[in-house]
Amino acid sequence: MFVHERCRPEPVIKKCLFPVAGYGTRFLPATKAMPKEMLPVLTKPLVQYGVEEAVEAGLTEIGFVTGRGKRAIEDHFDLSYELEHQIRGTGKEKLLTGIRDLIGSCTFSYTRQVNMRGLGHAILSGRTLVGDEPFGVVLADDLCFGNERGVLAQMAGIFERFGCSIVAIQEVPESETHKYGVIAGQGISDTIFRVNDMVEKPAPGEAPSNLAIIGRYIFTPDIFEILEGTAPGKNDEIQITDALLQQARHGAVMAYKFAGRRFDCGSVEGFVEATNHCFRQQAGTG
Numbered sequence: 001m002f003v004h005e006r007c008r009p010e011p012v013i014k015k016c017l018f019p020v021a022g023y024g025t026r027f028l029p030a031t032k033a034m035p036k037e038m039l040p041v042l043t044k045p046l047v048q049y050g051v052e053e054a055v056e057a058g059l060t061e062i063g064f065v066t067g068r069g070k071r072a073i074e075d076h077f078d079l080s081y082e083l084e085h086q087i088r089g090t091g092k093e094k095l096l097t098g099i100r101d102l103i104g105s106c107t108f109s110y111t112r113q114v115n116m117r118g119l120g121h122a123i124l125s126g127r128t129l130v131g132d133e134p135f136g137v138v139l140a141d142d143l144c145f146g147n148e149r150g151v152l153a154q155m156a157g158i159f160e161r162f163g164c165s166i167v168a169i170q171e172v173p174e175s176e177t178h179k180y181g182v183i184a185g186q187g188i189s190d191t192i193f194r195v196n197d198m199v200e201k202p203a204p205g206e207a208p209s210n211l212a213i214i215g216r217y218i219f220t221p222d223i224f225e226i227l228e229g230t231a232p233g234k235n236d237e238i239q240i241t242d243a244l245l246q247q248a249r250h251g252a253v254m255a256y257k258f259a260g261r262r263f264d265c266g267s268v269e270g271f272v273e274a275t276n277h278c279f280r281q282q283a284g285t286g
């Protein structure tokens with residue numbers, strides 16, 4: 001009898017889009033000449049945490065939907081020969097090990113979102129990088145730390161089970177639902193819901209629940225066709241939430257209450273909380 005050598009199956013999802021064209025006005029003047037995604041939490045820029053999370057989930061083909069003034073992101077995910085030369089053989093060399101390994105473990109592609117017409121439009125702009133396969137989306141502003149596995153890795157597991165689009169959710173106080181896409185759904189387990197309604201940034205009192213979408217998604221590729229036909233919604237922008245609702249009407253969106261913590265690094269308060277959290281973790285007191 002032959003015993004077949006066990007080999008690791010190809011990951012089902014390989015691509016991950018990072019919409020990074022936004023301005024980051026809440027962090028002015030820091031973000032005047034620097035992408036908000038490059039703001040460091042301790043010594044690592046926000047976007048690097050996101051890419052590490054994607055790679056941990058097996059999503060090693062990284063695509064950035066970028067914009068004017070964002071070149072520092074490209075430079076970050078590239079070698080810096082002068083710097084490497086300067087610090088070679090010194091004690092500082094080890095500070096570059098993490099980013100060097102990350103660069104070696106994935107590929108990076110870039111496309112530009114020429115007009116800023118909302119998150120749905122940014123994701124549609126990434127179609128050229130994704131093609132016709134399922135893909136992840138990470139909003140680097142939402143810094144996530146999973147309990148045992150990263151949030152995207154948890155979601156990839158849910159995708160393998162259901163084969164449809166997945167959104168990450170968390171409970172938020174009612175007073176905060178207006179900041180998010182909010183879902184309503186039928187509970188399949190304590191942590192998984194089949195979505196049957198979703199509203200982008202509902203007005204006070206109009207949220208269908210307190211389950212807010214946070215910046216981690218897995219999409220089936222039909223989302224692109226849907227986005228092409230999606231009219232501008234809230235704030236006159238093409239909303240990914242509106243496109244997802246089309247899939248949800250066919251029962252094809254699951255919401256997943258992830259195990260871990262998320263920091264809203266799009267706000268100064270959340271950013272400071274994330275920094276304190278990481279500092280305590282590093283100091284071993286968290």
Ligand code: G1P
Pocket residue numbers: 119139142179180181182200201212213214215239240241266
């Ligand atoms: C976007 C989405 C929203 C989601 C949020 C998560 O909003 O439109 O549905 O809840 O990300 O961070 P933004 O924060 O970009 O305004």
